[in-house]
Amino acid sequence: MSVAYTPVGWNANKIFYDVALGLAVAAYLWIFMAVAEGMAPGARFDDATIEMRAYGSCAFLMLSAILCIGPLARLDTRFLPVLYNRRHFGVMTCFVAIMHARHVIAWYFAFSPVDPYVALLSSNTSFARLAGFPFELLGVAALLVLTLLAATSHDFWLNFLTPPRWKALHMSIYAAYACVVAHVSLGALLTPQWQAMHVVMPACALTVVALHLAAAARQARLDRTATMANEAVGWIDVGEASGIADGRAIIVPLSDAESVAIFRNGDALGAIANACRHQNGPLGEGRIIDGCVTCPWHGFQYRLEDGCAPPPYTEKLATYNLRSANGWIQLDPRPNPPGTRVEPLHAPARP
Amino acid sequence: MSRSDFFVGYLPASRALRRTAVIGALTLCGAFAALAIALGRTPADIGPSDYGDDIAATGVFVAQPYPLLVTPPDAAHPRGRTLLLGGEGKRGAQDFGRDLEGRVARLAGILVRRGEIEMALVSAADQLQRVDTPTSGVQTTSLGRWRITGEICDGKCVAGGMRPGAGLAHKACANLCTSGGLPPVLVTARPIEGRNYLLLAARDGGAAPDAVADLTAIPVTLEGEVMRLGDMLILRADWATARKF
Amino acid sequence: MAAIIVTACEVWLAIGLTVGLWFILAGIERIDPAARGAYAFRPLLLPGLALLWPFVVWRWRQLARSSGGRC
Structure with a gap:
C-alpha cells in the first residue's frame, strides 16, 4: 500500500455490515439479559453473573461465526461479502469478550484485599484436575490472542509485519478458539444448570470443525488435479483458450503451494500469481473490473500484463509466460520477477 | 462483464446483492435473538436468598x-x-x-x-x-465421627452474597473469600442431624487449612468429628483424608 | 508468583506504550511511506505496539537500515 493510511476505510458496504452486526449483538445481549432477569426469584442470578454470561456466550457465538466465514466462502462464493469486512467482526468480538472479562474481574475477583489480577492468577491453582481446573486462565489466554489480533488488524500491520508473518499471527485465532472451547467446557458446561449451552457449545464447535474439513476436502480435490502439473517439466498444458470466460480465470496449481491465475481480458490472456499480496486471497476466483484483476476478498487490483497494482498502489505480483500450441495454452511454471511485463497472448474467446 | 454477481467491497453493491445482504442481516439478528432466548434461560435451582x-x-x-x-x-x-x-x-x-x-x-x-x-x-x-452481661459461655458437644459428602462453599456467597455463589464457576471466588477469612462451609448432599450445611474447621478446632482451596466447588467427602454449637454443626475434618470425586 | 507476573505485565505494557508512542511520533514515517501525513490512524496502532514492542523495535531497526528498499 502506498496511499495514506486512514483509521478505517469506510464505505457503504462496511457501514451496512457493521450496523447489521451491531444490531445482532445488541439484540442478543438485550434479549439474553431480559430473559435471565425474568427468571423466578429462586433461579435468578446476580445481575453481574447474568451480564458476564450474556457477554461471554455472545463472544463465543461471534467467534464461532467468524471461524465459519472462511470455509463457507471457500465452499460457496456467495459468502464472500461476509468475508470482506471480517476484521470488523473480529474487533467487535474482542470488545464483547473484554466486556465479559471486565464483569468477571469486577465481580468474582473484586471486593477483596488482593489485587484483582493477582487474584485471577492465584486464587485457583487446581491445575491437576479437570473439574475445578482454573478455566479462567484459558479465557485469559484466548482474550490475549483476540486482543493481539484486533490490535494488529489495521493494514499498517500487514505491511509492518509482512504478509506471511501477519497471516501466521492471525492463524493463532484457532488456538484462541481451542482455549475458548476448553474455557467454556471446564467452566459454564460443568455448571449443570445451563442446559442450552450444553447443546449450543458443541453444535458451534462441531460446525466450525465440519466446515473446515469440507473446505479442506475441496482444496484437496483441487490439489489432486495439480499433481499432474507438478510432475510436468517445462511448459504445462493448461487447456483450450476458449475454456476461459471473458473477465474470468482458471487457476493452475503448481508445486510448493504456489498457483497461477490465467485471466482472459477480451482477446488477451495473461498469467499472474494467484495469491493476492494483501491477504493471500485467491485472485483466480476474482474478476477483471475496469481492466484490472480484482481480488474477491477485499477488492485489491492488479494489471494483468505486469502484475502491478495500478498507481498509486505499489503491490507487485509475479507474472508468468504463456504460449499457444495447436489451440492449447501452455504455461511456463517459472515465475518472472514481480512486476515483469509480459506481452498478452492473443487468443479469441471463440475460435 | 456484469458486476452484479461479483462483490467488490468498495463499489456499490448490486440490487440483488443488497437484497441478499438485508436477508442475511435479518437472519443473523434472528439467529442471535433465538439463541439469546435459549441461552438466557438459566433455570438454576439455587433457592431464594x-x-x-x-x-x-x-x-x-x-x-x-x-x-x-x-x-x-x-x-x-x-x-x-x-x-x-x-x-x-x-x-x-x-x-x-x-x-x-x-x-x-x-x-x-x-x-x-x-x-x-x-x-x-x-x-x-x-x-x-x-455487653456487660455475665455468661457461662457456650457448650460445644461432640456428635461423634462422621463421613460426609457435599460441596465446600464460602459461607458468605452461598448464603446469598452472590447468586448462585456455588458451583465450579464460583470456585476461584470461593477461594478468594475463604483466604480472606470468610468461613468455608460444607453444603451436604443429604441432611446431617437435620442440618444442610456444616461449618468447616481444622482438626484441632481452629480455622480450616489453606488446603481447603483445592477442595472447594467440587463434590468431596470429608471425615472428622462433628461438633454442635448452638444450632450449628461444625466439622473438625481430617483434611489429609479428604476425597475428591 | 502471581504478583510477579502481574508486575511483569505492567512493566511490559509500560515499556510498550513508551516505545509505541515514540514509534508513532518519530519512527513510523521513516519506515512506511503510507504513514506520511496520516495521523488519525496512529492511535489505533498503540495497543498492538504496546503488546509487540520487542518485535516492533527489531523490525523498526531492520526497516530503518534498509529504508528505501520498500514500497
Missing part, C-alpha cells in the same frame, strides 16, 4: 474456628441461634471482636440468608459491641 435486612442480636461471641455469635435459646431456636459472622466484601470478621471471646456481645449488622445458612455482616467496630 435475602441480602440486606438489618439484624440485631445479642449472644456469646465465639472466635474459633471462625467468628460466630450464639444467641440464647428461644421458641424458634431451641438450641440457640448460631450466626456466621462475615466482614465487608471478601473479608472475614476477624478484625472485630478481638477481645470478645466467650463474652456477650450485641450485634447490629446486615443479614444474608439462604435457607438455613445465615451470615451477619459486620463492617465497623461499633456493630459488634461488648
Whole structure:
C-alpha cells in the first residue's frame, strides 16, 4: 500500500455490515439479559453473573461465526461479502469478550484485599484436575490472542509485519478458539444448570470443525488435479483458450503451494500469481473490473500484463509466460520477477 | 462483464446483492435473538436468598474456628441461634471482636440468608459491641465421627452474597473469600442431624487449612468429628483424608 | 508468583506504550511511506505496539537500515 493510511476505510458496504452486526449483538445481549432477569426469584442470578454470561456466550457465538466465514466462502462464493469486512467482526468480538472479562474481574475477583489480577492468577491453582481446573486462565489466554489480533488488524500491520508473518499471527485465532472451547467446557458446561449451552457449545464447535474439513476436502480435490502439473517439466498444458470466460480465470496449481491465475481480458490472456499480496486471497476466483484483476476478498487490483497494482498502489505480483500450441495454452511454471511485463497472448474467446 | 454477481467491497453493491445482504442481516439478528432466548434461560435451582435486612442480636461471641455469635435459646431456636459472622466484601470478621471471646456481645449488622445458612455482616467496630452481661459461655458437644459428602462453599456467597455463589464457576471466588477469612462451609448432599450445611474447621478446632482451596466447588467427602454449637454443626475434618470425586 | 507476573505485565505494557508512542511520533514515517501525513490512524496502532514492542523495535531497526528498499 502506498496511499495514506486512514483509521478505517469506510464505505457503504462496511457501514451496512457493521450496523447489521451491531444490531445482532445488541439484540442478543438485550434479549439474553431480559430473559435471565425474568427468571423466578429462586433461579435468578446476580445481575453481574447474568451480564458476564450474556457477554461471554455472545463472544463465543461471534467467534464461532467468524471461524465459519472462511470455509463457507471457500465452499460457496456467495459468502464472500461476509468475508470482506471480517476484521470488523473480529474487533467487535474482542470488545464483547473484554466486556465479559471486565464483569468477571469486577465481580468474582473484586471486593477483596488482593489485587484483582493477582487474584485471577492465584486464587485457583487446581491445575491437576479437570473439574475445578482454573478455566479462567484459558479465557485469559484466548482474550490475549483476540486482543493481539484486533490490535494488529489495521493494514499498517500487514505491511509492518509482512504478509506471511501477519497471516501466521492471525492463524493463532484457532488456538484462541481451542482455549475458548476448553474455557467454556471446564467452566459454564460443568455448571449443570445451563442446559442450552450444553447443546449450543458443541453444535458451534462441531460446525466450525465440519466446515473446515469440507473446505479442506475441496482444496484437496483441487490439489489432486495439480499433481499432474507438478510432475510436468517445462511448459504445462493448461487447456483450450476458449475454456476461459471473458473477465474470468482458471487457476493452475503448481508445486510448493504456489498457483497461477490465467485471466482472459477480451482477446488477451495473461498469467499472474494467484495469491493476492494483501491477504493471500485467491485472485483466480476474482474478476477483471475496469481492466484490472480484482481480488474477491477485499477488492485489491492488479494489471494483468505486469502484475502491478495500478498507481498509486505499489503491490507487485509475479507474472508468468504463456504460449499457444495447436489451440492449447501452455504455461511456463517459472515465475518472472514481480512486476515483469509480459506481452498478452492473443487468443479469441471463440475460435 | 456484469458486476452484479461479483462483490467488490468498495463499489456499490448490486440490487440483488443488497437484497441478499438485508436477508442475511435479518437472519443473523434472528439467529442471535433465538439463541439469546435459549441461552438466557438459566433455570438454576439455587433457592431464594435475602441480602440486606438489618439484624440485631445479642449472644456469646465465639472466635474459633471462625467468628460466630450464639444467641440464647428461644421458641424458634431451641438450641440457640448460631450466626456466621462475615466482614465487608471478601473479608472475614476477624478484625472485630478481638477481645470478645466467650463474652456477650450485641450485634447490629446486615443479614444474608439462604435457607438455613445465615451470615451477619459486620463492617465497623461499633456493630459488634461488648455487653456487660455475665455468661457461662457456650457448650460445644461432640456428635461423634462422621463421613460426609457435599460441596465446600464460602459461607458468605452461598448464603446469598452472590447468586448462585456455588458451583465450579464460583470456585476461584470461593477461594478468594475463604483466604480472606470468610468461613468455608460444607453444603451436604443429604441432611446431617437435620442440618444442610456444616461449618468447616481444622482438626484441632481452629480455622480450616489453606488446603481447603483445592477442595472447594467440587463434590468431596470429608471425615472428622462433628461438633454442635448452638444450632450449628461444625466439622473438625481430617483434611489429609479428604476425597475428591 | 502471581504478583510477579502481574508486575511483569505492567512493566511490559509500560515499556510498550513508551516505545509505541515514540514509534508513532518519530519512527513510523521513516519506515512506511503510507504513514506520511496520516495521523488519525496512529492511535489505533498503540495497543498492538504496546503488546509487540520487542518485535516492533527489531523490525523498526531492520526497516530503518534498509529504508528505501520498500514500497
